Amino acid sequence: MFCPQCGFNNDQQSRHCSQCGAALQPPAAIQPPVPQYPAPPPQYPAPGAQPYYAPPPFQPGVPVILPPVPNYMTQAVLVTLFCCLPLGIVGIIRAGDVNKRLAANDYAGALAASKSARSILWWGFGSGLVIGIIYALVQFANVANH
Ligand SMILES: [Zn+2]
Structure with missing residues (x-):
């Protein structure tokens, strides 16, 4: 067998290296036996525990997606161009204002400004x-009169 100290190939039965004198051990004794532990028992959820499909708890800070x-x-x-200049302006x-409030994360304010803009524009469109x-x-009447 080979000496672990110097690598000299000694006789299989010798207990000490004939080259350096180091103690030789049989191969079975070199490796310490690996302790065998029993396999851990499978993990089951405890009775009454929360099932796996339970919905995650509500997390504040998750952004809520609002309609545009x-x-x-x-x-x-x-x-402004075609109907009624003052109402269009x-x-x-x-x-x-809608864009400003949206940029400031004022969703309710933006919605109110949007509704206000819509009614004003309907008035502008109607008056136009x-x-x-x-x-x-009037033009038709003028043409008809002449
Ligand atoms: Zn040796």
Whole structure:
């Protein structure tokens, strides 16, 4: 067998290395026996314990996804250009307010400003429509008179 100290190949039966004198041990005694532990018992949930499919507890701080708030900016510009300039400008101011409140995380305020902008723009659209019809009637009357 080989000496663990110097690596000299000694006779199988010798107890000491003939090269360096180190004690030789039979191979079975070199490795300490590995203690065998019994396998751990399988883990079952204790009776009455919370089942695995229980929903996770409510966590504050998880962001709630809210539906988007329309700001009616496009409609406000269209009303300003084609229907009613003062109401359209008020609509543009309200539409900008929606964006400002959304940026400030004021969802309720943004929703209120959005509704306000929508009603103002409907008034602007309606008045523009009425004025346009009256204007068209006047033009028609003028043409008919001449
Ligand atoms: Zn040796």
